[in-house]
Amino acid sequence: MNRRHIAMVSIPAPGHVNPSLEIIRELAARGHRVTYANDPSFADTVAAAGAEPVPYASTLPAHDKPETWPEDLVEQLEVFLDDAVAMLPALRAAYENDRPDLFLYDMAGYPVRVLAEEWGIPSMQLSPSAVAWEGYEEDTADQVEAIRSHPRGPGYYRRFAEWLASVGASETDSHRFVAVPRRGLVLIPRAMQPNADRVDPGRYTFVGPCLGDRSDQGGWERPAGAEKVVLVSLGSAFTDRPDFYRACLGAFGDLPGWHVVLQIGKHVDEADLGTVPGNVEVHRWVPQLAILERADAFVTHAGSGGVNEGLYCGVPMIAVPQAVDQFMNADMLTEIGVGRRIDTADATAEALRTALLDLTTDEKVAARLAAIRTELREAGGTSRAADLVEAMLP
Numbered sequence: 001m002n003r004r005h006i007a008m009v010s011i012p013a014p015g016h017v018n019p020s021l022e023i024i025r026e027l028a029a030r031g032h033r034v035t036y037a038n039d040p041s042f043a044d045t046v047a048a049a050g051a052e053p054v055p056y057a058s059t060l061p062a063h064d065k066p067e068t069w070p071e072d073l074v075e076q077l078e079v080f081l082d083d084a085v086a087m088l089p090a091l092r093a094a095y096e097n098d099r100p101d102l103f104l105y106d107m108a109g110y111p112v113r114v115l116a117e118e119w120g121i122p123s124m125q126l127s128p129s130a131v132a133w134e135g136y137e138e139d140t141a142d143q144v145e146a147i148r149s150h151p152r153g154p155g156y157y158r159r160f161a162e163w164l165a166s167v168g169a170s171e172t173d174s175h176r177f178v179a180v181p182r183r184g185l186v187l188i189p190r191a192m193q194p195n196a197d198r199v200d201p202g203r204y205t206f207v208g209p210c211l212g213d214r215s216d217q218g219g220w221e222r223p224a225g226a227e228k229v230v231l232v233s234l235g236s237a238f239t240d241r242p243d244f245y246r247a248c249l250g251a252f253g254d255l256p257g258w259h260v261v262l263q264i265g266k267h268v269d270e271a272d273l274g275t276v277p278g279n280v281e282v283h284r285w286v287p288q289l290a291i292l293e294r295a296d297a298f299v300t301h302a303g304s305g306g307v308n309e310g311l312y313c314g315v316p317m318i319a320v321p322q323a324v325d326q327f328m329n330a331d332m333l334t335e336i337g338v339g340r341r342i343d344t345a346d347a348t349a350e351a352l353r354t355a356l357l358d359l360t361t362d363e364k365v366a367a368r369l370a371a372i373r374t375e376l377r378e379a380g381g382t383s384r385a386a387d388l389v390e391a392m393l394p
Contacts, residue, residue, distance in 0.1 A: 004393050005033045007100035008051065008126075009091065009109035011083070012039035013063040014236060016106045017046075018305055019128035019187045022212035023104075025049040026386040035100065037091055037109075056090035059083045064266075066237050066323065074150045080108065081160055087111045088167060102393050110178045114167045122392050125181035126385075129188060129304045129325050132179045133198040144175075183392065185385050188304060189311050191336050191372050192329065205388060208379035209308035217287040220294065226259035226279075228296040230356060233288060235303050238322035239265025241344070242272045248299065250349030252356065253277030261291055289313075297360055299352070302329040302341075311338070314373035316359040316366075320347050337368045 006027055010016050017038065028034045028050030036051040039058035046053045060083050061068040070076055088111040095115065103116045103123040116123035137144075147153045160174040171177040183203060190196050190206045222229055232248050234241060245264055252260045253276070260280040264270065270282055288306065292298060292313040300306045302319035307329050310317045317339035319330035333339030340355040359365055380387075 003031050003033060004102070005035065005098075005100040006102050006104060006389065006393075007035045007037065007054070007095060007112075008104045008106075009037045009087075009112040010042075010106035011060060011108045012042050012058050013060070013108075015063075015303055015305055016108055016128060017042060019308070020104075020106065020126040020210065021045070021049050022210040022382045023126065023185075023385045023389065024051050025212060026382050027389060030386065030390075035098075037094060037112075054094045056087060056094065059086050064237055074147055074152050074156055077147070078152070078156055081156065081163070083108075084111045085163055088114060091115060102389070104389065107178070113177065113181070114169050117170050118168060122394060123182060124389060124392050125184035127184055127186050127188075127204075130193050130328070131184060131186055131199060131204055132175075133193075133195040134200060135195075135198060136179070137175065139195070185388060187385070188308055189372055189376055190379075191311070191375070192304075192307065192332050194328070194332065206379060207385040207388070208376045208381055209312050210382040210385055211289065211309065211312060212382060214287065214289050217290065220261075220287055220290045222294050223259055227257035228360065229259045229261065229291070229294060230297040230299060231261045231263075231286070231288070231291050231295050232299040233263040233286065233306065234265070234301040234320070234322060235306060236265065238301055239263075240267035242268045244320065244344060244347055245273055247347055247349045247352060249273060249277060249280060251352035253280055255279070255353065255356075261286060261295075263288075297356055299356075302326040302333065304329060307333065311369070311372050312376050314369040316369060318342060318352060318355045318359070320344055336372075338365055338372070 008024055024034055034051040035054045036046040037054040037056055038046060040055040043053040043055060091112055092115060099119055103112050103121055104126055105112045107125060107127050113123055161172045164172045164177055169177055186204050186206045187210055189208055193199060230252055245262060248262060252258055258279060262280055262282045263286045264282060264284060266284055276282055289309050292309050292315055295315050298310045298315045299318045301322045303326055317333055319333050319339050319341045321327045321330040330341035334341050340359060342351055342355060
């Protein structure tokens, strides 16, 4: 096989790194030289996947400290733009004398598109969440107008357009440059894509979640006597929710036939949970996929990674969204008939228990999950994604 240089660009956030990590591992296993540009804090993660870390200093707030992010939407967008402006010269310096045959990039690694266009190198986006569809601009016009009417909105759009023009980007409309790649792989179930029938198949290919061997994370076995298992996890960032965890203990603790695995993260003291019922095991971290493969239900913040794993394992989900795209994911789970959205303020013990029992006894939910599970296994995942990446090599 002809060994080629494939370069990946992303940001230091698990939700942007993990979804495509198995593709990187597969490309490296096929003999390609894979470099990976990200913040030094992800160097070990990148190297473990078989790629060469290419460090750049990200200006983004720490992913595991959500309180350091601004709450205002326009301010959040400005944070990402500031990082993009700082990222481009770092990427240029790293790859000027080591140009790859192909650039891959996460949706937030879009500055590398500038270099790809300038150097005549093909590029492909690896999207960990929903992508733009035909008519997206018209359908989201109200959201754009809300940003433009913000006191800092016009300045944000103007600065973005001026930056794109100054670096020679082919497109100075910020939305289209960021959200509409020349070619893209979509790493989510097609069922989770809004308006999937209007997504351009010539631009995007749905390969589904790219999951690999996670035996290094440890295993998990269903305890003897546990008829059903529910996993409760709010991921890695939004875990400082002691009231929510107590509500889950009230909802599922001592529920006949049910065993509960509760992940609380690093912020909450287990003592703050109060009395923990005998059918509950509490951990700061768990091997999530290993548990979902044996679980009957999943209470999740509806991050894309968790949703993908839940659907891949055919598990009904109670979505308690915390931020960003999790609200849309929670609504999509409800829309496709495999989950319920319960906002944090409404996540009482009674509401959680009712949702769990309803979802796990509904034959229509089970049938829909089975169909999606089959579809995902036929989508190709990691192997097909790597084939499509190799097909982009000049």
